[in-house]
Amino acid sequence: xxxxxxxxxxxxxxxxxxxxxxxxxxxxxxxxxxxxxxxxxxxxxxxxxxxxxxxxxxxxxxxxxxxxxxxxxxxxxxxxxxxxxxxxxxxxxxxxxxxxxxxxxxxxxxxxxxxxxxxxxxxxxxxxxxxxxxxxxxxxxxxxxxxxxxxxxxxxxxxxxxxxxxxxxxxxxxxxxxxxxxxxxxxxxxxxxxxxxxxxxxxxxxxxxxxxxxxxxxxxxxxxxxxxxxxxxxxxxxxxxxxxxxxxxxxx
Amino acid sequence: xxxxxxxxxxxxxxxxxxxxxxxxxxxxxxxxxxxxxxxxxxxxxxxxxxxxxxxxxxxxxxxxxxxxxxxxxxxxxxxxxxxxxxxxxxxxxxxxxxxxxxxxxxxxxxxxxxxxxxxxxxxxxxxxxxxxxxxxxxxxxxxxxxxxxxxxxxxxxxxxxxxxxxxxxxxxxxxxxxxxxxxxxxxxxxxxxxxxxxxxxxxxxxxxxxxxxxxxxxxxxxxxxxxxxxxxxxxxxxxxxxxxxxxxxxxxxxxxxxxxxxxxxxxxxxxxxxxxxxxxxxxxxxxxxxxxxxxxxxxxxxxxxxxxxxxxxxxxxxxxxxxxxxxxxxxxxxxxxxxxxxxxxxxxxxxxxxxxxxxxxxxxxxxxxxxxxxxxxxxxxxxxxxxxxxxxxxxxxxxxxxxxxxxxxxx
Numbered sequence: 106x107x108x109x110x111x112x113x114x115x116x117x118x119x120x121x122x123x124x125x126x127x128x129x130x131x132x133x134x135x136x137x138x139x140x141x142x143x144x145x146x147x148x149x150x151x152x153x154x155x156x157x158x159x160x161x162x163x164x165x166x167x168x169x170x171x172x173x174x175x176x177x178x179x180x181x182x183x184x185x186x187x188x189x190x191x192x193x194x195x196x197x198x199x200x201x202x203x204x205x206x207x208x209x210x211x212x213x214x215x216x217x218x219x220x221x222x223x224x225x226x227x228x229x230x231x232x233x234x235x236x237x238x239x240x241x242x243x244x245x246x247x248x249x250x251x252x253x254x255x256x257x258x259x260x261x262x263x264x265x266x267x268x269x270x271x272x273x274x275x276x277x278x279x280x281x282x283x284x285x286x287x288x289x290x291x292x293x294x295x296x297x298x299x300x301x302x303x304x305x306x307x308x309x310x311x312x313x314x315x316x317x318x319x320x321x322x323x324x325x326x327x328x329x330x331x332x333x334x335x336x337x338x339x340x341x342x343x344x345x346x347x348x349x350x351x352x353x354x355x356x357x
Numbered sequence: 358x359x360x361x362x363x364x365x366x367x368x369x370x371x372x373x374x375x376x377x378x379x380x381x382x383x384x385x386x387x388x389x390x391x392x393x394x395x396x397x398x399x400x401x402x403x404x405x406x407x408x409x410x411x412x413x414x415x416x417x418x419x420x421x422x423x424x425x426x427x428x429x430x431x432x433x434x435x436x437x438x439x440x441x442x443x444x445x446x447x448x449x450x451x452x453x454x455x456x457x458x459x460x461x462x463x464x465x466x467x468x469x470x471x472x473x474x475x476x477x478x479x480x481x482x483x484x485x486x487x488x489x490x491x492x493x494x495x496x497x498x499x500x501x502x503x504x505x506x507x508x509x510x511x512x513x514x515x516x517x518x519x520x521x522x523x524x525x526x527x528x529x530x531x532x533x534x535x536x537x538x539x540x541x542x543x544x545x546x547x548x549x550x551x552x553x554x555x556x557x558x559x560x561x562x563x564x565x566x567x568x569x570x571x572x573x574x575x576x577x578x579x580x581x582x583x584x585x586x587x588x589x590x591x592x593x594x595x596x597x598x599x600x601x602x603x604x605x606x607x608x609x610x611x612x613x614x615x616x617x618x619x620x621x622x623x624x625x626x627x628x629x630x631x632x633x634x635x636x637x638x639x640x641x642x643x644x645x646x647x648x649x650x651x652x653x654x655x656x657x658x659x660x661x662x663x664x665x666x667x668x669x670x671x672x673x674x675x676x677x678x679x680x681x682x683x684x685x686x687x688x689x690x691x692x693x694x695x696x697x698x699x700x701x702x703x704x705x706x707x708x709x710x711x712x713x714x715x716x717x718x719x720x721x722x723x724x725x726x727x728x729x730x731x732x733x734x735x736x737x738x739x740x741x742x743x744x745x746x747x748x749x750x751x752x753x754x755x756x757x758x759x760x761x762x763x764x765x766x767x768x
Contacts, residue, residue, distance in 0.1 A: 153720050156712075181722035193717040197735030197742075206731070207721040214722070246735070267721065 106131050106271055106302045107152075107172070112163035114151050121147045123327035124163065129271070132299040136313055136338060137306045139324035140346040145306045146190055148324070149275040152304075153187035154180050167271065181207075182214035184270030188260035188277045190306075195247040200259060201229065203247060204266055211267055232265040235292040254285035261292040272296070273304045278312035290315030310342035325349055361386045361403050365474075368409035369509040370436075373455060373480035381473035393469075396655045396687050397597050397626040402541050402569050406510050413509035419452055419483070426748055427498045427529065430483065434503045434512045437481050447491025447524065453484045455515060464547060464575040467630075469599070472573050475545040479513035487524040487554075496527040496559075496746050501544070503534040516546045520554040520582075527746055530560040532570065539568040539594075547575045550582035552606065559744055561753055562590040562598075563760070570596045580606030580635070587744045588627075589753055590617040591760040595624040602631045604638035604666075613642040615656075616740035618757070620649030620764040629658045631673075633666040636696075642673040645740055647733060649764040650681030656688045660703065664695040673703040678710060678736060680764075733761060 107129045114122040121144045129135050139145050151158050152165065154177035165172040167183060175183065195203075208228070209219045220228065233240060236258040248256050257277050264272050274293070278286055293303070293316055305316060313321070313335060321338045323331040325346070330353060331337065341349075362382060372378040387394040417435025421428070421443045430442065430450065442450040455476065464472065487493060501514040520526055532542055550556055562570065576584055590596055602611045617625040631640045646654040656675045677686045690703040710732050718728035737757050744750040 155716055155720075176725075177716060177719040178722050178724055178728075181720055187720050189717065189720075193711075193713050195714050195717070195732065195735055197738035198731055203718060203721070203723070203731060206727065207718075207723055210722040210724070263721065 106133070106168065108166045110164045110166075112148075112151070112165060113161040114147060114158045115161055116147070116158050120161070121158075121327055122151065125324075125327070125329055127322065127329065129302045129304060131302055132297075133320065134297065134303040134305065134316065134318045136318035136321045136335075137304060137324055138308070138310070138321060138338065138341060140350070141308070143324045144327045145308075145324050146275055149187060149190075149273045149304070149306050152273055153177060153185060178210070181267070182211050186264050186267055186269035186272045188257070188264055188272065188274045190275040190277075190279065192248050192256040192260055194249045194251075196249050198247050199245060200243040200247050200263075204229075204263060207263075208266055228266065232262060235265050235295055236262045237288050238262055253280045254282065257281060257285065257289055258292070261289055265292065265296060270300065271302045271304065273306070275306045276308060277305075278307055278309060286312065287315060310338045313338045323349055325353060359385075361400060364403060364409075365510055368411070368413060369478050369511065370413045372477040374477050377473045378477035381470055381477055384468055384470045384473065387470050393628060393657070396653070397595070397624060399571075399597075402571075402595065403510055405569075406538060406541070409510060411507065414507050415505050421450065423495075427496045430497065430499045432483065432499070432501050432514070433505070434501055434508070434514060435505065439481060442483075447488040447493060448497070449486040449488070451484050452481050455479050455482050456517070464601075467601075469573070471543050471571050472545055472575075474511070475513045475515055475543050475573070478511070479515040479545070482515035482517050484517045484519075486519045487521055487526050489521040489551075490523045491521075492525040493527070496529055496749070498529040499531070501532045501542075503532075503536055503540060503542070506536075508536070508540040510541055511543045512540045514542065514544045516544075518546075518548040518556070520548065520550045520556050522551040523553040524551070525555045527557040528559065529746070529749060530558060532562070532564075534564065534566060534568050537566050539564070539566055542568065542570040542572065544570070544572040545575075546573065548577070548584070550576070550578045550584055550609075552579045553581045554579070555583045557585045557587070557745060559587045559746065559749065559753075560589070561756065562588075562592060562596055563756055564593045567594045569594045572596075572598050574598075574600045576600070576602045576611070578602065578604050578606065578609040578611065581608040582606070583610045585612040585743070586614065587740065588613075588615045589741070589757065590615070590619075590625045590627075591756065592617070592619050592623040592625045595626075597626040598628065600627075600629045602629075602640065603634055604632065604640065605634045607635045607637045609635065610639045611641075612743070613640070613644070614740050614743045615644035616647075616737055616757070617644070617654055618647045618649070618737070618760055618764065619652030619654050621767060622651050624653040624655070626655040627657070631658075631660045631671065633660070633662040633669045633671060636665065636667045636669065638666065639670040640672070643740065644675045645736060646675070646677035646686055647737065647761070648677060648679050648684035648686055650767070651683050652685070654684075654686045656686075656705070657691070658689070658703070659691045660693070660701065662694040662696050662699050662701065666696045667698045669696060669699040669701070671699070671701040675705040676736075677705075677707040678733065679707065680709075730761070730765065734758065737761070
């Protein structure tokens with residue numbers, strides 16, 4: 106699905122990713138964990154094409170194509186979806202309105218016919234159930250006046266609507282109470298399929314109680330310093346990140 | 358500036374109100390040194406007109422019709438004899454002799470030139486009275502159209518609205534001109550809101566032919582009344598708007614919403630004054646500018662909170678988005694507070710579209726160009742959606758979209 110090879114990236118001259126390699130196969134769920142400032146969100150942003158970051162080296166191939174060469178909108182159409190850590194508020198533009206354009210752009214790119222208003226509404230009603238959002242909320246301005254939990258659920262809802270091949274969740278669990286967390290996790294779980302992969306960036310092991318990852322990677326100082334199965338997440342929960350930092354000091 | 362005054366006097370018909378003319382002459386035609394006119398070239402308005410040597414002498418007329426969605430008053434600008442236009446449904450509409458200069462003097466405390474000029478030459482006015490407790494079922498659409506010849510440099514539409522206690526009225530106010538070059542509109546609109554009365558005033562400034570416009574609104578509000586102004590300016594020429602609101606009775610509320618989209622050498626200058634005279638009043642002012650290449654936007658908003666106007670809530674915001682190479686915006690919020698228990702905020706922002714918002718839309722598969730248009734539309738929508746008249750609101754939205762599209766394509 107996606108092959109990341111020695112990816113290096115910086116922001117305003119400050120090196121953040123120092124050579125990340127990761128291979129995600131179709132249907133797999135990879136969790137990326139790590140202490141604050143390790144580069145987790147940068148990785149998610151670089152994959153989605155955020156222009157604040159400079160890619161300094163390495164390569165990323167998505168379904169065989171050079172991802173780093175593509176504009177953000179092309180990545181989305183090819184099947185990459187980023188659930189934002191901090192979803193942006195857009196006054197005056199409703200989620201429904203902008204999603205209709207987005208869905209049809211993506212469908213057009215994939216050679217599918219455009220959805221008319223009726224079919225779009227049908228799809229919307231079907232997907233809305235996954236995240237238990239009130240439909241009225243979607244006719245209001247994007248994320249404006251939404252609670253933290255509503256914003257994150259709206260991200261998962263958009264993911265369901267856009268039907269991506271690779272979904273990247275950037276700390277979608279942060280700040281959620283247990284009920285909202287369950288809703289978000291259920292939404293994600295119902296979208297799991299042998300064709301769809303996930304990269305789940307999280308600071309807390311808690312999310313992984315609800316979404317079972319196939320692999321867990323620990324990011325520290327811009328590198329993946331440890332990879333394992335979900336048992337690694339449990340170990341991190343128990344021991345914190347300090348032992349990872351210590352290990353790194355020793356090897357350095 | 359006296360040269361300009363001489364030209365005006367030569368071309369306009371005889372003044373119907375000499376005391377007002379005397380006042381106007383004493384104040385003098387506003388120029389660059391007049392503080393409130395620094396950025397609006399009032400002197401160019403006359404210079405850019407064709408030279409006129411004959412006195413204006415156009416007769417006008419007024420027509421009233423009831424449509425499915427609104428009552429329509431169509432006024433062809435010019436001399437109109439006094440008389441009843443419509444009576445019924447709690448409405449009393451007439452053409453009446455213009456008020457005395459004292460009435461204008463009371464309103465025009467800031468000693469502005471143009472309200473006096475209007476008063477001097479508008480021999481009649483459109484007078485609308487809404488009876489006590491009347492909820493007018495359809496909006497009242499008022500169209501002032503300028504056609505025919507021999508108007509002089511200026512035309513002087515004048516409207517006087519009296520909303521009596523607990524009445525409810527919505528107005529669509531429009532001005533248009535078939536003359537090229539069009540005479541300058543010098544309009545005056547006054548409204549009195551009685552206790553608990555509600556008035557929503559919607560104005561779209563959207564001239565087909567290049568037209569200059571200087572308009573005044575004076576609104577006086579009694580206890581518990583509510584006033585909303587939705588002002589959409591898509592200038593084709595130069596527009597100066599002046600809104601002056603007096604909150605004279607406790608519990609009154611005023612909402613001033615403005616959207617202005619100048620491009621291509623056009624100017625839009627919005628001046629507002631909100632005067633909190635009584636206690637427990639609320640004012641909320643929201644003006645948004647979208648300024649394209651070589652467009653010029655001005656916002657000057659004053660809020661006064663008088664001594665004794667305790668528990669005032671006064672908010673003011675002016676946000677602007679700039680496009681292209683040489684857009685200009687001058688924004689000046691001013692706050693004068695003489696009471697000590699009040700809640701007031703004001704602020705202005707100016708910049709390009711937010712890159713975070715753009716990225717958000719692009720990350721969902723939307724083209725950068727379309728994302729920009731969506732965000733701009735969203736920015737404009739925040740004002741348009743304040744219009745409560747369905748059908749009309751959709752028309753306004755369409756007009757704004759067309760205007761935005763033209764400005765984009767030129768850019």
